[in-house]
Amino acid sequence: MRSVFLSTPRRSLLALALASLIVPTVRAQPAGNPASDPATDLDDVVVTATRTAQTIDATLAAVTVITREDIDRRAPASLPDLLRGVPGLTIGANGGPGKVASSFLRGTDSDHVVVLIDGVRAGSATSGGMAFQDLPVEQIERVEIVRGPVSSLYGADAVGGVIQIFTRRPHGPFQATVNIGAGNFDTQRYGAGVSGRSDASGGHGGWYSVHAAHETTGGIDSYRDNPASPWDDFALDPDRDGYRNSSLSLGGGYRFTPAWDVEARALRAEGHNDYDSSWSNESDVVQEILGSRVRYTPSEQVTVTLNAGRSEDTSHNYYDGVFIDRFDTRRDSGSLQGDFGVGQALLSVGFDWREDQVGGTTTYDVEQRINRGLFGQWQQRFGAHALQASLRRDDDTQFGGETTGSVLWGWDFTDALRLTASYGTAYKAPTFNDLYFPGFGNAALSPETSASAELGLRGKHGWGGWSVNAFQTRVDDLIAYDPTPTPTRPFGQPNNIDKARIHGVEVTTETTLAGWSVQANATWLDPRNDSGGFGDDNLLPRRPRLSGRIDVDRSFGAWSVGGSVNGAGERYDDPGNFVRVPGYGTTDVRVGYRFAQAWSVQLNLDNVFDKDYETVAFYPQPGRSWFVSLRYSGQ
Template structure:
């Protein structure tokens, strides 16, 4: 029997105890430099990479090394450690997993893998359920509206995942084998190499599990099978011309259970019940670009093409469903960098960019001829960004974007940020302001089942305005770093779903303003040699125009952890804790008068260790949800209890 205990005071108690200036998942926040290794560059902070201390926007960087130390296997679980992030998973690994930033909807977060947008064009959001970490070099999280830099869907932030690349003048092979609870098997391989002009990397990951029953009814287990292949190459064609390319392929089969919407109502109406349902998904992401540097890198041009192809088929107790999504993205940008030393030691960067994108969508199982038609829409964007550095301590940036939409009104978005660095006291002040727009999705426009979900062609885009300001402070000779950030966002024309007669539903624009505000706190500490600690906490107040709390957004959330390295670096151990406060969710039970239900708070604790057997092999193990906590992230869906895993990793 699973253990349920009161967690409402767990995180404050941990913080008070001082353990938790800590996330064992070593993330570099906008506020915090890594005590052991400074991650100086943030790739996604602007149209061109920028040093972390110069970034005015709220950012977090999770390194591949920290993912390895904490033995995290899914990106969604790594993101639980990041301030401002809320994760909702429908039951088992591989189930639909949504990420929200600062109280946003999941389709308000732009997700990139190696620069390629990976969200489904039909739903507008990316399903994190199958995204594993085995080949990931870093994860960057950029919080706040970033529409001016990235266009539609960056309404509340950007998550950029960068996979591991090649090695110049060398080679390395890394392999792993892991087994665990529910007959879980993980095997992955990474090959890296190159010479002085070209490098490349190839990775393959296979993970399968029998899973557990995500329904409260019955005993049928819901498993997941995932194969991920990834390749990257970078070649110096000349001393000034560089080619880069990447290709990613994912195939998944995930078992699931359905909600009981049978007519007439049964005792299980509205609940998740045992069914032999599953989803099959094939994902292909690719990109290629040329970078041409002139005048000793004073003027850098970049042209790039990116393509996304998503193929999904679902089979459940009621019907079949599926969609085919494609996205073609073309871009060109030029960046001019120059200095005016006589004027406040100023350094300037001016970037102009032009983008064109075409999205297509087809319903694989249309309920009517109209829904079977291939839908298409084009968008063009024009971007300008200016960055200014003064006296090596004042860093300013501003961006403006004009988007021409084929189906919606043209939009103008902006973004500005500032950072002030006072090295003498270890203080850094950062602030940003911006806007973002999210266009209605193909699902919302055209629907996907006439009897269940009816499209609304009259929807208007959602528009967000937000700002934040924060202070980072280094203490104890840089061994402790603390950051506190306040944010505030206002969303107009939020799209929600309402029920129609006959059990159907349809999206509509809410009248009024949806308000989100809160505080993000993060801390890192080098307690002793080999002992590091981290903590994060988020207070969030996210409400609809009528004052109701937004669903699946906890008011209080946080994470903490310790990482200890010993035996001259041959062994390490970690403990992680994730706290998720009470939150509201939607309920579909006709027998009750309510439409919402409160989900209890929960505390998840993971712990593990590794030992380096020799120069090539490392043995490791971990326990997840060590206290066997019972909890729900989405109403009606069971979650995983205590699990254990053991594995061996070889590097050659």
């Protein structure tokens, strides 16, 4: 896992425009065009922070990158496990494997983050959340997390930041991968894939990628008795809550000439989840993402990219096998972006279009909305200084227009140190549930708005690197339940009645000590209710004030050894701060052995000391667990 440190070379943004010929510039894939120069190290390039290609060290925003190498080394059980311990990111999980998991980025709400999969916006339009638990890590090539407001580039919901997930890509002319694994809780995982690319040195060439995965687990009992809940007599079911998931990803592209290339990707994941609830206790879920891109690069100074995509989130819910209800949401999207070298600067302008649709057994007063967004961005270096400024205007058919903007500045005041400062605004669009859920929604809701400021210092030295980022965010018009009766809602409704103020500091470092690779980070947060009424100055729910992670790894010839310590302080599970969730610390250990060039075996021991802990009140996390995996990766 790589955090952003100082850029030593003084790269011009015109050079970044040239790099964008290799890496897509609009919600693109870090794999870029695999038909391009195979010597290019695309792990050193990010695209999410600016919607253009730039080196990790050159970014002005706070960015963390998780590569496929990190995933293979850590072998996490799930995507929430992979994201746990990222600076500024907190995970709240409602139980064990496959159970609903929410992310809280820099203390903002779980729906204050944009999630992209291969550039296509994913998630549920009804709830506003993303089903991280249903995306298998075996399908993931890379994850880029941008912390801080990015609405000026991505529109609604990017109050806390953006998480972009990229599916598998080829690494050579031909590669085949197979993995088989088993562990306690009756857990089994299987995966296989093939990929390849042709040499594009002649100006044309193609690539392909196919990966399938399946997992099943008996799980744990994911819910314990809540003595204060009158519904527990109906919801409590002391049995193991299992989960299974099958997924398939496809990708391909072709460069016809040095100026024209196209690509398309698809990912489908189907899951079945058992849980405890008084309304439904099992679900069949589907996550499906389709995306395509056409790019035209007539010169080193000009790149024009057209994207189109669709994401679907479906949930069919049952109680003891009897159908209860169904929720279906679909998002169709398109983008047109142009990047133009202007002297030593890079100008990006673009237009985004998105249509959200909801369906199922619940009838909403409005079941469709369209958003159109127009944005512009300017990036330039001035000697030791770098500037990034962007402005965006969104128009939504439901709640009207919103304007957001951001300015980021960096100063390399020595060869080893960079100072950064930024200010940005963002907004969160009301969900369909907020607006129109029968008997609950409020169609008069306005978007939540925010303003954030940040100051950072980064260092890069011969021994490694470090960073410190201090930030504050104010969120106005937070949507919260208002119990005040209305003529149409005698028991109240959601309203824009809350405010929040969030202060925080993130510290990261990475180095090598006696042959051991060490990565560590810690986050301090003060996320407070600032509404002035009930709960004023209380901590926002499910955000620990302190969290951190340490990873150490080392290779001894064919052997690899590593471990992780992940911890978080206490948090509260309710706005009134009456339900306290204790802090915790867990230790994971991993040992791997490569017994042939293409074959390896790995043992993972998670929560070695069998700690009892929860990230959401009354939903236990797994105790001590083990998993053994056999992996083949060859050409």
